[in-house]
Amino acid sequence: MDPILLELYRHRFSGVAEEMGVTLQRTSYSPNIKERLDFSCAVFDSYGGMVAQAAHIPVHLGAMPRSLEAALDAIDMWRPGDTVILNDPYAGGTHLPDITMISPVFVADRLVFFAASRAHHADVGGMSPGSLPLSGELYQEGVIIPPVKWRSEGRLAADLEKLVLRNVRTPEERRGDLAAQQAAHSVAETRLAALIDRHGAAEVEAYAAHLPVWSERLLREHIRQWPDGVFRFEDTLEIAPGEAPNGEEAVIRVAVRIEGDGVTFDFEGTSPAVSGSLNAVLPITESACYYAVRCLAASDIPMNAGCFAPVRVTAPPGCLVHAGPPHAVSAGNVETSQRIVDAVFGALAQAMPARVSAAGQGTMNNLTIGGSRADGSPYAYYETIGGGMGASAGADGLSGVHVHMSNTLNTPVEALEMTFPFRIETYALRRGSGGAGERRGGDGLVRAYRLLRPATVTVISERRETPPWGLQGGAPGTCGRNTLVRPGGKEETLPAKFSRRLEAGDVLRIETPGGGGWGKG
């Protein structure tokens, strides 16, 4: 392979994935996609190997290839103009709101590539608006779509569309979002065909295969410089007594084995899957580990299948981080993924103390509000709230940002109030919440919502009782807090996870955790 062409093809393939992303963002309807950028786009080779990915969300990193795998297993015959859709966490998905679409790209009647996109849709049905419920089994979380053809040879499967849309709260929005994903795929098709037209299929495909080899080499080179050894750590998720009828706990235990130019993450000893929705399917656990490796290696290594090769992830089937059906999983993607990262970094900090940061807020503070507007029209609103980033040897933690597995934007207060019947009373930095130390942890945020009409409010949050840890003597960050303020001013502390009906005039105040400090102050 030519070291110059390789770099040229990196530009070419990542250009395609990025352009898919621009199209998806610009034409979608869910605030999650268009305002918060909760989506990823990727190009795969015809065997399902990832060639390039434009990811805004690390939790999609290792999960997208699993979608391809599931689709390849399920679909016998691919034809030009096909698109496969899926969200089944037990067949290529992670949690139901993330809908993945996959289209084959044919050139001269030959399947050459796949274009794939994954986006977080604002609602896919289920027991609470926004589809991130406090569920006990998967069936409560929304419409489950195994890998099936959404389009066959260019024709939309209209019956399937009817069925899916009938199962969600905001069908028009879903229709628009799915069209946006499809539009992104068309862009990929056009661009890849043009590449082949210009450079010939042989060269284009050869370099699609060379790129992962290159990435793997770069990554192994980095890992080789890490100290060999086995490093263990454990961290825990919070389960309220009411959520654990059998006194369950949710402890994630990891042993990180660094050996030469490879690394293994072994989750042996992790608690079994729980009765709530904190369970994570294996692709989420893999994503969390790939993310951690990428943070410590150079982040400019081209993102493709080669970035996964030096990393092995194992977890006992049926455990919290390798859950099986019919366990509920909605919070596994958003919360458990964060704690997996914490556990993994807790272990890696022992290997590389100067390079790993203290724990960040460790939660996404998921908030869903659902109800109806004054004109009777229903709505479902979902957002996540940033907090403190952990401090590191090099810098204080940033304040009021998403950490690790998420990096979604906020929804502007003005955009939100123009669309939904609630009002933001405060959006502020939570001063003093970051852990003290030689380097300070970042501060959390305070966001207060006043409901103008009754609504069902669901919060899934973490680090309300177990604070984000500091490192090398740094103090932990302050725990988060959820508070209900009644019209008279009476305050009530709410649990980390709840779903309840609130009245007009009620104010929900969410204070997010600060990050851990680094070094003795």
Add this chain to the structure above:
Amino acid sequence: MTERIGIDTGGTFTDFVHLKDGAVVIRKTATTPDDQSRAVGEGVRLLGAGEAAAIAHGATTATNALLEHRGARCALVTTRGFRNVLAIRRQNRPALYALSQRRPPPLVPEDLRFEVTERVAADGSILTPLDEREVAKLGETLQRLDVAGVAIVFLFSFLYPEHERKAAEILKEYLPDARFSLSADILPEYREYERTAATVVNVYVQPIVARYLDRLERAVTPRRVRIMQSNGGVIGTKQAARRSARLVLSGPAGGVVGAFRLAGTALGEKAPKILTLDMGGTSTDVALCPGEIPRTAESAIAGLPLRLPSVDIHTVGAGGGSIAHADTAGVLHVGPESAGAVPGPACYGRGGDTPTVTDANVTLGRILPDRFLGGDFALDAGAAQNAVEKLGRSLGLSLRQTALGIVRIANASMERALRRVSVERGYDPKDYTLVPFGGAGPLHACELADALSVRRILLPPQPGVLSALGLLMADIVYDTSVSAPDDTTGLEALYAQETERILNVFAGEDGGQPAIETLADMRYRGQSYELTVPMDPANPERARERFHEQHARRYGYDMRDAVVEIVTLRVRGTAAGAEVVLPQDTDRAGASETSGAAQVGETPVVLDSGEGVMTALYDRDRLRFGHAFDGPAVVAQYDATVFVPPSWHVEVDAWRNLHFSGM
């Protein structure tokens, strides 16, 4: 004809283009960084400009103040509960995969961010009236804090600006000398962070810009000066000082205007379709002009969003100074690090020993070491080769292969930028003429054109001073934007109000009667991003039709039965700059004179194929109207070198532009 001077202040040189009695005089002087107006005043004097000469100036004062964090000490006043919107930004971290991150601090520090009690609802109604006593108390506090400016940003002020106005009125009593920027004036559109950012940028650079413009006017008095704005039009100093945020992206705008106007003349089209390529030392700016100068309201600078109209330019970090290096897997990369001016490329002989794009071009014979800047600055070809060779050895590549690889990878970055503004937006580069300028643009133009299937290239006579030429040719432009109501009557009323505002501004500009254009930012109800289309306020239906068409062009589909919303109404007044007639040759040279008259020798060049050949060397100063030649060839001129690969044919027009056509 009016005497005109275009003056472009750059980092190293201040360029002057002086047009008088049908002749063009070009001058470069060293920029005076401590006070840029000194170089300007000095240059104007040396040019012997008449007192009636009209000056158009591209200043970097506002941009530098922002990039270097040297703006004024300012306060920010917000709705209670929201003073940290500026610090929180959009809640995302700058890098996805870094455990240690920093962001530039907010332009207004925390102890200068204040809240007052007031609240307006999403429908523009008052929820909590402004607490005027509180504002007065804040006035006393601010007096003690010695601030030069105050930004006032209240939620939903684009629907109800009165609270911001009242607060400003009260605070002014306490701070008679401070400058005030109200978000309802600066960017009356929804999204509080973006509105806050624009308002703060405005007040942050304003005192510095005002002082600079004051000095500038004194330096060139009594001549009239207009200032280039980010939107590609010039405006009088009074407006420029008031709306300073509209200047911060003006740097690359002049070049696009210059390229567009020059192409209009050279191609004989009023609305030429061109792709511009401005390649400098550290970065390259590209823009696509589909028969007009493209504008966008979505830009960013210094990590801040700036939703104010600016020429739609896409920048990539690849330039002549970009450093080539190999990674641990033995793959070649170019940039994003740049050698800058010091030590600069290895061939500068200032101690740099890492190979750059410029060194690769020297190695390939495409930059002539003894003709760089007219021979004023001799390059060290040996140093360039050594640096490239050393890198090649680590990759197992020959000197030639390495140098070609560096050029090809730099081209890939620029190609991606050109694609982003063309193919990705539904424009086919085949229909466009590429206009390269800047020192290095002409070197890479033909290979980029080949990659994009562009068949025509237009090379201006002085690619190095095109920005200054653009300043001199720019229209006077003043634009406004307002959040739009849904109903047609409301639109017409807004249009009338904005038009009156614009006419008032032009009355003070002495720029004649402006043409009024209306545009609307539209989207399908439920989307969050808008497309801007021309609109007749009396007939918004036609604009909706255009929106469907643009949506289909850009994104590949439209939704004819969906509701199309008008989000923002934009009104722009334009007074055409006086017709600029550039000097031209009247006698056409015979084709037989071609190579003889302008060819000054032969020089060895490595082609893209890796083959080394002897090519004709032309002196640009000797090329005349009617001359024509085929590649491969090298054209040397003072401020640029041109490489013409085989399969390109070149003709010189009456204005001494070079027209390249693919064979």
